[in-house]
Amino acid sequence: MKKLEHKNCMLSILPVRDTLDVIGGKWKILILISIMEGNHHFREIERSIPNLSTKVLSDQLKDLETNQLISRSVSNGFPVRTAYTLTEHGKTLQKLILEMHNWGVLHRKKIIQ
């Protein structure tokens, strides 16, 4: 492969860095998977991910909402219930998450060899 100039290399790196900024870190992808798999309420999501604290979950949900990946709705009933669902934009991450899942399976096989 031809060696790229610094500027061209940055053109490849920037979108990947954007993706890492939005979904990188230890928790965001795991929270998105939990919501995708049918956990919509705060306590459900919290219980589905081991070692995730209430404070961290709360902060991460706000970040995911800011990035338009999930939406938060509040029911009118009593008690009031808040539900988190994936937005259409959030759903565009499914292919990437599947790719991460498949590579994780492959890597574990490779390392165990």
Next chain:
Amino acid sequence: MKKLEHKNCMLSILPVRDTLDVIGGKWKILILISIMEGNHHFREIERSIPNLSTKVLSDQLKDLETNQLISRSVSNGFPVRTAYTLTEHGKTLQKLILEMHNWGVLHRKKIIQ
């Protein structure tokens, strides 16, 4: 989608967490892209990624080698030159990196809207 039991949810989450452990964080993917794009020597890789310190690059290269994603070779000439190249296992990440690149482009368009 049917709500999954906690155990089943973990089956989906574990491989994704494995992937994040291996290539997550701020630098590893960027270092892999730099090597994929033709930078094979330490200083070349260092110069191709803004704000990456020598110490961090050195540590991350060791991690990538431990995970069998890159290999390190030392030339016999003088001065001795060390070169980093992607292993066959490292090359299996290309599809995932392309997916991260494409999603980053899509997300930037969405957020600018």
